[in-house]
Amino acid sequence: MADPMKIRAVSRNNVADVRVLMAHEMETGQRKDSSGNLVPAWYINEVTASLNGKPVMKAHWGPAISKNPYLQFKIKDAKKGDKVSITWVDNKGEKRTDEVTVG
Amino acid sequence: MNHQRRNTLKAASGASLYGALLTIGLLKPGQVSAQTLAEAFKAQGIPATLKALGAADAATSADITIISPDIAENGAVVPVGIRSAIPKTESMALLVEKNPSALAGAYDILEGAEAEVSMRIKMGQSSDVIAVVKADGKFYMARKEIKVTLGGCGG
Numbered sequence: 001m002a003d004p005m006k007i008r009a010v011s012r013n014n015v016a017d018v019r020v021l022m023a024h025e026m027e028t029g030q031r032k033d034s035s036g037n038l039v040p041a042w043y044i045n046e047v048t049a050s051l052n053g054k055p056v057m058k059a060h061w062g063p064a065i066s067k068n069p070y071l072q073f074k075i076k077d078a079k080k081g082d083k084v085s086i087t088w089v090d091n092k093g094e095k096r097t098d099e100v101t102v103g
Numbered sequence: 104m105n106h107q108r109r110n111t112l113k114a115a116s117g118a119s120l121y122g123a124l125l126t127i128g129l130l131k132p133g134q135v136s137a138q139t140l141a142e143a144f145k146a147q148g149i150p151a152t153l154k155a156l157g158a159a160d161a162a163t164s165a166d167i168t169i170i171s172p173d174i175a176e177n178g179a180v181v182p183v184g185i186r187s188a189i190p191k192t193e194s195m196a197l198l199v200e201k202n203p204s205a206l207a208g209a210y211d212i213l214e215g216a217e218a219e220v221s222m223r224i225k226m227g228q229s230s231d232v233i234a235v236v237k238a239d240g241k242f243y244m245a246r247k248e249i250k251v252t253l254g255g256c257g258g
Contacts, residue, residue: 015217028225030203049216056215059222062144064199064207066180066223073210074217 007100009075009084016078016102018049020071020086028063044069046089051075052082078102143196143206149233152198152205157242158235164189164243169234170221171249178251183232184221185210191239192218201230226251 003023009016022044029041047059056075075084085099143155153159170184185195195218196209207224218236226232229250236243 028203051215054215056213057220058211058213059220060140060144060209060211062204062206062208064202064204064225066225070182070221070223072184072221074219076215076217 002094002096005086005088005096005098007084007086007098009078009100009102011078011080011082011102014077014079016051016075016082016084018073018075018084018086020047020049020069022047022069022071022088022096024067024069024088024090026063026065026067026069030063042090042092044088044090047071048087049073049075050085050087051078053085140209143209144204146206147204149198149200149205153235153244156196156206156209156235158196158237158244161235161242161244164236164245167234167236167243167245169232169245169247171232171247173248174250174252175226176252178226178228178253180223181226181249181251182221182223183207183249184219185234185236187218187234187236187238187243189218189236189238189243192236193239194237195220196235197222197224198233198235199224199226199230200233201228202226205233 006021009018024044025042027039027042031039033039041063043063045061048055049057057073080102082102083099087097089095143152146152146155166188168186175181192212194211197207198205199207210220212218231246231248234245
């Protein structure tokens with residue numbers, strides 16, 4: 001099981017600023033290990049963000065996103081107490097969902 | 104994985120298939136289809152990637168802001184943000200001209216989100232980055248050069 005995400009969602013003037021830090025290797029598939037073998041690609045390829053269960057943003061990623069990906073975006077009409085949940089899926093089919101309350 | 108669909112995709116070019124699917128109403132405009140994206144992530148260079156995204160005719164727009172440092176010290180972690188002031192922005196994508204495959208990330212901006220995302224990307228070397236925005240069915244783009252002191256694709 002992958003490590004939990006760090007999510008912060010702060011609402012100001014009804015717009016929530018959401019910052020997410022995910023724990024993932026984001027291996028490009030182009031790097032070689034010490035014995036010269038290609039390290040297979042392993043990266044998050046989809047991230048879905050929802051406000052109170054309703055999807056608001058979907059990210060499609062390639063391996064060019066940095067290791068331990070950081071994502072920041074803004075949700076309209078999000079008040080304190082609303083729930084923001086983030087789900088990522090990687091190219092091996094592994095997934096993780098975490099949820100925070102907007103502060 | 105639907106094999107028949109994969110084969111059809113191989114037979115037709117990604118872009119024209121997307122057009123055909125749009126015409127017969129299989130795809131909702133606004134959301135980029137998985138097939139289109141798979142092709143776009145494989146494409147090399149800016150023109151091929153834009154074509155795969157269906158954005159070959161994207162017009163340069165001053166309403167798109169690329170938020171990034173002019174010089175990035177570490178190519179493995181380059182902070183880049185895209186902000187679109189174009190009404191009805193549906194999706195945004197970030198392309199890096201000199202990366203092995205140009206497309207770094209694409210974002211569907213659904214109802215309820217603002218047209219602004221930030222991420223951290225890898226850059227192999229100094230390069231132009233291109234933000235592509237789809238708004239109200241039309242494509243727009245903006246370009247910015249980021250100099251990288253230390254490449255991020257070494258091993």
